[in-house]
Amino acid sequence: MNSSIQWYPGHMAKAKRKISESLTLVDAVVEIVDSRIPRSSRNPDLASLVKSKPQIVLLCKSDLADSSVTRQWLEWFKSQGIPAMSADCRSGKGLEGFMPLLKSTLKEKIEKWQAKGMTNPTVRIMVVGIPNVGKSSFINRMTRGKKAIVGDRPGVTKGNQWFSIDKGVELLDTPGVLWPKFDDPSVGKALAFTGAIKDEILDTTTLASELLEILSAGYPDVLKRYKINEVSGKSGWELLELVARGRSMLIRGGEPDLDRAAKTVLDEFRGGKLGAVSLEKPEEY
Ligand SMILES: Nc1nc2c(ncn2[C@@H]2O[C@H](COP(=O)(O)OP(=O)(O)OP(=O)(O)O)[C@@H](O)[C@H]2O)c(=O)[nH]1
Ligand SMILES: [Mg+2]
Known part of the structure; x- marks a missing residue:
């Protein structure tokens, strides 16, 4: 595969x-x-x-x-x-x-x-x-x-x-x-979230922060897994930082390791560890 x-x-x-x-x-x-x-x-x-x-x-x-x-x-x-x-x-x-x-x-x-x-x-x-x-x-x-x-x-x-x-x-x-609809950037993103296309063609931290933003809007409870209980008003990047802190992923100087946090979020989402989540609804078709 x-x-x-x-x-x-x-x-x-x-x-x-x-x-x-x-x-x-x-x-x-x-x-x-x-x-x-x-x-x-x-x-x-x-x-x-x-x-x-x-x-x-x-x-x-x-x-x-x-x-x-x-x-x-x-x-x-x-x-x-x-x-x-x-x-x-x-x-x-x-x-x-x-x-x-x-x-x-x-x-x-x-x-x-x-x-x-x-x-x-x-x-x-x-x-x-x-x-x-x-x-x-x-x-x-x-x-x-x-x-x-x-x-x-x-x-x-x-x-x-x-x-x-x-x-x-x-x-x-x-x-x-078959190939997907690559010409539509929102499609490319959706395929990257689920892992259907290569990570390397997109920046992992941007991808994860966008996924976190979508999750916080539609499925805020799944973020409790990362000890994030309050999502309102937080950007994707702030959420990613909280994931890093919640998992004690820090680099020298106590800064959050965003790369590691991003990889974790994407891997866990793709593996179904965040629970049942849908990223698209028919009314948006
Ligand atoms: N959770 C879950 N995982 C699935 C399901 N179907 C397939 N998978 C997993 O998704 C991955 C891809 O599944 P495949 O059946 O190999 O998909 P494919 O379309 O044949 O993939 P290619 O041959 O690469 O084009 C594998 O890790 C499967 O175990 C499903 O219904 N649920
Ligand atoms: Mg196959």
């Missing part, structure tokens, strides 16, 4: 080509997004790549997000006519809802096939998403214990493998890796 992919135009063209090729082999696409940042973790070009193929959005890492905000997102996607669900792809919690959602999404297609005389139609699906969102975790969960299908058929001959994950449902084993 590598969360530090940098996208150059060549990479993007190659990724696009690979996904377009795989798309010809499937009936539906599952886009995995991060529940904490469903806006920023979607790919801007997927809709035009997928065209008319049914698409399901899976909000992964639901255990790290604020469940009430995740519910709002599910409503929002529904209002856009996009089938969506949330799950913890690591533990598998919520994934039991996947098959019913897929089958209801493809109901018309399956009925059409049956009307044409196909008795046991097989639905093929693939997973796409930006780096580090949980694509492999989802695939591993869905294929656990299942055998890869071997044989002479499209996809198999090209080195792809398929897993039969339910009666009449096959999953392509390799996910399509």
Whole structure:
């Protein structure tokens, strides 16, 4: 797993080509997004790549997000006519809802096939998403214990493998890796907060102080972890300094070690140690 992919135009063209090729082999696409940042973790070009193929959005890492905000997102996607669900792809919690959602999404297609005389139609699906969102975790969960299908058929001959994950449902084993909306600075920041992009391209202390400011506005209680009980009127930089002091991270002369504090805040947020936090709400979409 590598969360530090940098996208150059060549990479993007190659990724696009690979996904377009795989798309010809499937009936539906599952886009995995991060529940904490469903806006920023979607790919801007997927809709035009997928065209008319049914698409399901899976909000992964639901255990790290604020469940009430995740519910709002599910409503929002529904209002856009996009089938969506949330799950913890690591533990598998919520994934039991996947098959019913897929089958209801493809109901018309399956009925059409049956009307044409196909008795046991097989639905093929693939997973796409930006780096580090949980694509492999989802695939591993869905294929656990299942055998890869071997044989002479499209996809198999090209080195792809398929897993039969339910009666009449096959999953392509390799996910399509997509790039995020890099041109939007707020997206870049959201991806940096969750660790989806490299830290080195952003200054860690600035990033952490901005995260602290967002947390203090929406989830002030999580900062009690750093012995910060009163957040009102404090800037992100002041909060970062309090984190350093709260954790006794000091440098010579008793000054707060902001670099260390910033790293701690980001690591703990990314690891879910600050509790369930959502950074984006649908009304801001
Ligand atoms: N807490 C939590 N962590 C998750 C979940 N799904 C994935 N992860 C973690 O997120 C990290 C990335 O997950 P992967 O499944 O490797 O993501 P990916 O999309 O395949 O990543 P790339 O292959 O790098 O593009 C891993 O550390 C996983 O353990 C989830 O639902 N909850
Ligand atoms: Mg992966």
